[in-house]
Amino acid sequence: MTTMAPGTARDRVGFPQAARMEWIKLRSLRSTWWVLALTVAGAVGIAVAVGVNTEDAAADLTNNALAGISLGLLLVGVLGVLAMTGEHSSGMIRATLAAVPNRPLVLAAKAAVFGAVALAAGEAAAFIAFLAGGAALPAGVPAPTLGQPGVLRAVVLGGAGYCLIGLLGVGLGTIIRHTPAAIAVLVGGVYVLAQLVAGFATWTMPYLPIAIVANSLSVVEPVGVGQVRFLSPWAGLGMLCLYAAATLGAGAFLLARRDA
Amino acid sequence: MIEARGLSKRYGATVAVDSLTFNVRSSMVTGFLGPNGSGKSTTMRLILGLDAPDAGQARIGGRRYRDLRWPLREVGALLEARAFHPGRSARAHLRALAASNAIPRSRVEEVLGLVGLADAAGRRAGTFSLGMAQRLGIAAALLGDPQVLLLDEPVNGLDPEGIRWVRDLLRSLAAEGRTVFVSSHLIGEVARTADHVVVIAGGRLLADTSVAELSARSASLEDAFFELTSGGAGTQATPQEKARTS
Numbered sequence: 001m002t003t004m005a006p007g008t009a010r011d012r013v014g015f016p017q018a019a020r021m022e023w024i025k026l027r028s029l030r031s032t033w034w035v036l037a038l039t040v041a042g043a044v045g046i047a048v049a050v051g052v053n054t055e056d057a058a059a060d061l062t063n064n065a066l067a068g069i070s071l072g073l074l075l076v077g078v079l080g081v082l083a084m085t086g087e088h089s090s091g092m093i094r095a096t097l098a099a100v101p102n103r104p105l106v107l108a109a110k111a112a113v114f115g116a117v118a119l120a121a122g123e124a125a126a127f128i129a130f131l132a133g134g135a136a137l138p139a140g141v142p143a144p145t146l147g148q149p150g151v152l153r154a155v156v157l158g159g160a161g162y163c164l165i166g167l168l169g170v171g172l173g174t175i176i177r178h179t180p181a182a183i184a185v186l187v188g189g190v191y192v193l194a195q196l197v198a199g200f201a202t203w204t205m206p207y208l209p210i211a212i213v214a215n216s217l218s219v220v221e222p223v224g225v226g227q228v229r230f231l232s233p234w235a236g237l238g239m240l241c242l243y244a245a246a247t248l249g250a251g252a253f254l255l256a257r258r259d260a
Numbered sequence: 261m262i263e264a265r266g267l268s269k270r271y272g273a274t275v276a277v278d279s280l281t282f283n284v285r286s287s288m289v290t291g292f293l294g295p296n297g298s299g300k301s302t303t304m305r306l307i308l309g310l311d312a313p314d315a316g317q318a319r320i321g322g323r324r325y326r327d328l329r330w331p332l333r334e335v336g337a338l339l340e341a342r343a344f345h346p347g348r349s350a351r352a353h354l355r356a357l358a359a360s361n362a363i364p365r366s367r368v369e370e371v372l373g374l375v376g377l378a379d380a381a382g383r384r385a386g387t388f389s390l391g392m393a394q395r396l397g398i399a400a401a402l403l404g405d406p407q408v409l410l411l412d413e414p415v416n417g418l419d420p421e422g423i424r425w426v427r428d429l430l431r432s433l434a435a436e437g438r439t440v441f442v443s444s445h446l447i448g449e450v451a452r453t454a455d456h457v458v459v460i461a462g463g464r465l466l467a468d469t470s471v472a473e474l475s476a477r478s479a480s481l482e483d484a485f486f487e488l489t490s491g492g493a494g495t496q497a498t499p500q501e502k503a504r505t506s
Contacts, residue, residue: 012329098339
């Protein structure tokens with residue numbers, strides 16, 4: 001009936017094909033673009049609000065301008081959850097796995113595509129928020145510049161935080177499969193747990209995802225609050241990568257073994 | 261050619277499929293008959309590698325599904341209506357599947373036209389009627405122009421015109437030499453469409469024979485079917501379907 005495209009070098013379904021499928025799936029849902037636009041707008045809005053209300057240059061103004069990241073993270077995390085749970089709730093997962101039976105490959109492609117999109121949106125949010133927050137500072141308070149020590153790193157890593165929390169969401173969605181439960185675990189793990197731990201086991205505070213994003217990645221100088229020393233930016237980045245990798249690894253293990 | 265060899269699957273305490281062995285041959289339509297919950301859908305999922313059998317194996321053209329190089333170009337499957345994301349257009353759904361198996365985009369437009377969805381292709385598939393959803397599922401199954409087709413209840417939700425269209429489609433696919441395996445609980449439809457029939461109940465094989473031979477056993481295929489399935493094997497059928505859908 002029709003001629004098929006010549007095979008690739010491997011002549012079987014591989015990562016490029018799976019990634020192309022995931023890219024089409026991600027971009028063809030309107031919710032993807034709404035959530036990403038809202039994420040960027042939220043980060044910029046909060047940066048402007050914080051900037052306008054700044055009175056002097058005593059605080060870490062870069063960190064202030066990136067304050068909206070902590071809140072907007074949740075949106076990208078939920079989008080990551082939905083990237084997988086949406087397949088299960090709709091039955092699409094069976095079409096996906098019939099098309100690409102290699103399940104770890106499906107998850108790798110989904111994580112790679114989602115991670116790249118979340119990184120792009122996250123960096124856009126971080127850079128625009130940084131610039132908008134600086135521009136909103138009152139006269140007399142000098143805006144931080146990307147050339148100052150640690151500032152560019154704080155902005156870039158702040159943007160990367162979105163990507164890593166988004167991947168954490170993809171991993172949790174793969175493990176848990178049900179949308180409400182996976183979102184509950186994500187919100188609980190990222191936000192609620194932070195509140196509880198802050199009261200009872202303060203020593204774990206530096207390892208919590210939200211604390212890493214707010215106090216390790218997006219600061220110019222690593223900070224401490226009372227007894228607590230937060231992780232250095234790069235250690236924090238490593239820790240978040242570890243969380244995302246652990247949930248994605250567990251997800252791949254379960255996806256490969258469970259009935260679809 | 262599809263071969264099932266001693267396929268068994270249980271969900272919890274419920275046996276869904278019990279040592280099923282049968283062949284589905286090319287160049288003919290093979291009906292897959294059984295009461296609701298008899299294990300037809302489970303068998304299809306096992307053939308496609310979506311569920312893992314507890315025992316036995318299924319092969320398509322001598323290979324396990326997961327070893328197929330370009331699965332959609334070799335096997336087309338319709339497992340359930342609405343196996344798509346409701347927020348995605350029919351066209352985007354098919355393009356995503358086409359991309360996964362390096363099938364050209366022009367083929368997407370071809371199958372959309374073939375199933376009569378060309379005008380609705382840009383609409384969110386969640387707004388589709390059951391009949392349109394079935395047509396989209398059939399389009400997805402035909403996407404890779406496969407030699408083997410597995411269709412689970414393809415005429416569900418179709419109007420009389422749609423039912424006749426599916427019947428003609430399946431006959432013409434078989435006439436082209438393809439292997440067509442189609443489940444149904446509508447005996448009359450199977451009698452009209454299929455050449456061969458595999459009958460199961462309670463996950464067990466009751467018959468694997470030609471439609472003509474089975475029909476000749478009684479006044480009609482329907483009578484023969486009820487004689488087969490009233491043997492008691494079908495009585496434990498429903499719980500496992502519940503277990504799957506919960």
